[in-house]
Amino acid sequence: MDFSIPTQTIACEAFIFRPQSEEDLTFTITDPNGTTLSPDSEGNFTLGLEGTYQVKGAPADPNNEDCPRIRDLNLVLNDQVIYEVSGPQYQCNSPRGVYRAVLDPGFDPDDYIFMWRNSEGTIVNRGQTISSAQQEELSLEVQPKIGAACPGPPITFETVPFVHQAQVSLNAESGICFDNTPAVITADIDVELSDEIRIEWHRVTNGNSERIPQFDDLTEISVDESGTYRAFVINETADLQCIIGTDEIEVFRSDSEPPVLEESYTICAIEGVSTTLDSLGNWSEYEWWLDGELVSTDSTFTPIEPGNYELILSDQASCEYALSFEVIEDCRLLITIPTGLVPGDEERNFVVYVNDFVDEISVLIYNRWGELIYHCIEENVPENSPFCEWNGFVNGKKVPIGTYPVIVKYKSQDQNLEQTIKKAIVVVE
Numbered sequence: 347m348d349f350s351i352p353t354q355t356i357a358c359e360a361f362i363f364r365p366q367s368e369e370d371l372t373f374t375i376t377d378p379n380g381t382t383l384s385p386d387s388e389g390n391f392t393l394g395l396e397g398t399y400q401v402k403g404a405p406a407d408p409n410n411e412d413c414p415r416i417r418d419l420n421l422v423l424n425d426q427v428i429y430e431v432s433g434p435q436y437q438c439n440s441p442r443g444v445y446r447a448v449l450d451p452g453f454d455p456d457d458y459i460f461m462w463r464n465s466e467g468t469i470v471n472r473g474q475t476i477s478s479a480q481q482e483e484l485s486l487e488v489q490p491k492i493g494a495a496c497p498g499p500p501i502t503f504e505t506v507p508f509v510h511q512a513q514v515s516l517n518a519e520s521g522i523c524f525d526n527t528p529a530v531i532t533a534d535i536d537v538e539l540s541d542e543i544r545i546e547w548h549r550v551t552n553g554n555s556e557r558i559p560q561f562d563d564l565t566e567i568s569v570d571e572s573g574t575y576r577a578f579v580i581n582e583t584a585d586l587q588c589i590i591g592t593d594e595i596e597v598f599r600s601d602s603e604p605p606v607l608e609e610s611y612t613i614c615a616i617e618g619v620s621t622t623l624d625s626l627g628n629w630s631e632y633e634w635w636l637d638g639e640l641v642s643t644d645s646t647f648t649p650i651e652p653g654n655y656e657l658i659l660s661d662q663a664s665c666e667y668a669l670s671f672e673v674i675e676d677c678r679l680l681i682t683i684p685t686g687l688v689p690g691d692e693e694r695n696f697v698v699y700v701n702d703f704v705d706e707i708s709v710l711i712y713n714r715w716g717e718l719i720y721h722c723i724e725e726n727v728p729e730n731s732p733f734c735e736w737n738g739f740v741n742g743k744k745v746p747i748g749t750y751p752v753i754v755k756y757k758s759q760d761q762n763l764e765q766t767i768k769k770a771i772v773v774v775e
Contacts, residue, residue, distance in 0.1 A: 349373070349403045354420040356492065361393040361421055371403040375419075396423040427453050429488045431501050436508040438581075438588035441479040443508055447486055461487045463500075478505040512537045512579040512591030521572065521598035521663030528568040529597045533577050539563065542583040543590075550574040550594070572599040598663035603627055607657070607671050614677040615650045617703050617760050622648045623657075631660035649673040679703050679758055679765055686772040689738030689745060696720075696736040696771060700756065702729035707756040709734045711771070714748060727756075738773055747773050 349367035364385070365373045375383040378397030385391050393399060399421060404414035428450040434443025447460050455474055462471040465483040470476070476484065485502040513536040522529050537543060547561035549569075555576060561567045569575065576594040580587060605626040613620045624646035626632070634642040635656040636649075649655065652675040659667045680701040688694040698709060704727050711720035722734035738745055749770050757764035 349401075349415070349417075351401050351417055351419050353418065354422075356422040356424060357393075358424050359394075359426060360423070362390050363393070364388075364390045365401055365403065367403060370406040372406045374402045374404075376400040376402070393419075393421055394423075396421055424490050425453075427458060427488050427490065429453070429486070429501075431486055431503055434506065434508070434584065436510075436584050436586060438586060438590075439510060441507040441510050442477045443479075443505060444475055444477045445484075445503075445505070446475045447488060449488070457491055458488050459491055461489070463487070479507055481505060481507055508583060509537055509543060509581050510588065510590055512543075514577055514579055514591040514593040516575070516577055516593045516595040518595055518597060518664070520665045521600055522570060523600045523663065523665035524602055524604065524667070526570065528570045531567050531569060531575055531595060531597070533565045533593075535565065535579055535591065537579070537590075539565070543579065543581050546578045546580055548576045548578070550576055569597060572597050600661050600663040600665040602629060602659070602661040602663075602665065602667070604667045605659075605669070607669050610672040610674055611649065612674045612676050613649060613652070614675060614703065617677055617758070619702070620648050620650060622646055626657075626659065629659040629661050633658040633660075651675075677703060677758075677761060679756060679761075679763065681707070681754060681756055681767065683709075683752065683754065683769060684771065685769075686774055687736070687738050688774055692737070696734075696738070697732040698722075698734040698754070699730060699732060700727050703758045703761065704756045705759045707734070707754065710753040710755075711736065712751045712753075713745070714750070719745065719750070745773055747775060749773075 348369065349365050349371055351363070351365050355361060373385065375391050375393070377383055377393065377395050377399055379395065383391055383393070397420070399419040400416050401419055402414055402416045405412050430448050431445055432448045433445040436443055449455055449458065460472055460474050461469050462476045463485045464470050470484075478484070482505050483502065484505060485500045487500045515534040516531055517534065518529050518531045520529060533545060535545070539545060544563050545565065547558045547564070547567060548555040549558060549571070551573060574594055574596050576592060578589050579591040581590045607623065611621045626645065629645070632643055632645050633640060634647045635658065636651060637653050652673050655671050655673060657669045657671070681704065682699040684694075684696055686694070687696045696711070698707065700707060706725050707723070707727055709720070709722040710718060713719050719740045720736045724733050727733065749772050752769045752771050753766065754769070755764065755766045
């Protein structure tokens with residue numbers, strides 16, 4: 347009688363098989379412990395021990411006198427491997443993370459193959475470790491090198507690149523200004539802060555960097571001491587402590603004193619009357635604005651137009667100070683004459699005063715009958731000085747008490763303007 351079985355085989359955890367024969371045979375199997383195994387309803391045997399089995403084939407017909415035949419089967423069983431993925435492990439100077447396949451004790455890594463696959467199922471590495479510098483989905487499957495495969499379920503995981511560089515820029519709109527307003531330093535960072543990535547602030551004094559713990563994890567700080575400030579961005583992922591970015595900034599204290607300006611200034615451009623604003627202090631930048639338009643950046647300024655002005659000053663500490671003032675244009679021709687006089691009293695004569703814009707003037711005084719009793723013409727009239735004085739006498743005699751009409755004509759050559767006023771003067775004793 348004849349039947350076939352493998353004389354030696356390797357299986358994963360258990361070996362299920364059915365002896366093959368063209369004859370009508372009945373099979374029994376004795377395991378390495380001497381226990382007789384019976385087949386299942388389909389004639390299959392399950393071998394769950396490692397060692398040598400005896401397979402006995404006998405005629406199914408009890409009347410058949412042929413002798414049974416016994417053959418040996420040597421079985422090697424592989425256990426299902428138990429493994430996990432550890433990592434990532436990082437280094438400060440690289441974005442790569444290293445992941446390792448870790449087998450449970452009792453499994454020798456030299457007896458297994460490692461298959462790392464990408465999200466498309468392509469094997470990308472066959473070593474016990476793999477490194478990745480990008481965010482991607484990977485999976486790991488471990489199988490024995492010899493015998494039937496006993497794979498555990500694949501482990502799928504997401505790689506996380508290590509943040510090893512950060513761009514840091516420190517900015518301050520101004521230093522510590524004259525009113526002791528603190529300087530505000532802002533840190534612009536191109537990575538997001540988290541439990542692992544944090545910011546640390548230091549002040550550098552005489553070459554020594556001193557940490558300021560109260561500013562930890564802040565991207566904006568206020569300081570009231572001048573000096574050099576430095577920010578470090580630190581990545582503490584996986585128990586590392588890597589400085590991945592830094593920047594520093596110098597904070598100055600302003601020594602400028604705000605100037606004092608008048609609320610308003612009066613000019614007359616056509617007459618050449620103006621005011622020059624200077625002696626404003628030690629500032630690095632000057633901006634003169636007229637009704638919202640920049641008109642000058644000089645340290646001195648002579649306004650030639652009326653309007654509402656704003657002066658914005660900046661110093662080396664980037665401190666700003668703003669002042670507002672108004673420029674009024676007044677080109678009026680002003681003239682002053684008395685309303686009465688006392689003949690012979692030098693303190694109460696008729697006299698004329700004009701401002702600087704009047705270049706020529708004529709004064710005519712009449713009596714009640716319309717007769718001209720006083721006439722004065724002046725050119726190059728002095729500013730704020732009396733002229734055209736009349737003491738109230740005509741031909742050596744006092745004029746009678748009464749009211750006398752006065753006509754004053756005056757002009758400005760620069761303004762090409764001539765004006766006339768008519769008033770009256772009262773003569774009293």
